[in-house]
Amino acid sequence: MPCISVIIPTYNRAAVFERAVSSVLEQTWSDLEVILVDDGSEDDTLHRSTVVKDTRLRIFEQENKGVSAARNLGIRHARGKYIALLDSDDYWLPPKLERQLAFMRQGGFHISQTDEIWMRNGRRVNPKYKHAKFAGWFFERSLALCLISPSCVMFSREYWETVGPFDESLPACEDYDLWLRTGPCFPVGLLPESLVVKTGGNSDQLSGKIIGLDLYRMYAMGHLLQREVLAPDAAKFTVDMLRSKALLYMQGCLKRGREIEALRIRDMVRQWLDEGPPAPS
Secondary structure (H helix, E strand, C coil): CECCCCCEEEEECCCHHHHHHHHHCCCCCCEEEEEEEEEECCCCCHHHHCCCCCCEEEEEEEEECCCCHHHHHHHHHHCEEEEEECCCCCCCEEEEEHHHHHHHHHHCEEEEEEEEEEECEEEEEECCHHHHHCEECCHHHHHHCCCCCHHEEEHHHHHHHHHHHCCCCCCHHHHHHHHHHCCCCCCEEEEEEEEEEEEEECCCCHHCCCCCCCHHHHHHHHHHHHHCCHHHHHHHHHHHHHHHHHHHHHHHHCCCCCHHHHHHHHHHHHHHHHHCCCCCC
8 A cells, every 4th residue: 555645636737737747756755646536627637647657646537526526536545544635736846745754754743734835827926924834733823714735735544534524515715624624633734845836827726716715714614613612712713703704704795785695694604603793784
């Protein structure tokens, strides 16, 4: 059995997915398998993937269900003790897995991430301070926005069996949702080396296609409050952030004449909290 299973979901990315796959197969750590999950691509992704002649590459396909379903499918077929995620438009530097695995074993971490290089439209950019990565227990910080990058993360089987799977009902912020469930359970290790190249500016990226990502962050917080037993401080932080995001979202709806959506959110949050935020004025 391979030590590490690398999960790469892809959808209509025939032009770039091979770079991601190659960056894994060329790792200095070779005891691995690559699980490529084609999420119902309509281009020639699936055909081009069969050209790669490496026995460590395993290919699965499904009808288009979204990135969460694709990752969950890949992890169900994974055989490794550790699981690493990689988006098909990103890629790794050669020592990524070797250094991250050594870091996790030395520190006893069940989940960790590395630092990353940001590329936008072919140019390197510096992430803003709010996107800085943190180590250890940082649940409160992670409520505002996603602080773990999927292409940088690696975790153990024990972690996945405790926290997984990805929520397939969320069309966006599915990673934010998983990291929220991580916060109360596991400290996150941070290897401060830029071993991942994260690309941006692509027209098919969810962050650019979906407006109002805070809506799905609210869903994640609401689900967390409903299904998890949180420590009192963590529950208070979650409730406070949920109220804050709900009020801002509802105010934005009212400014745009979307009264019905504002009322829907108000009632939904009220159900989660048994009281809800005050109606926006």
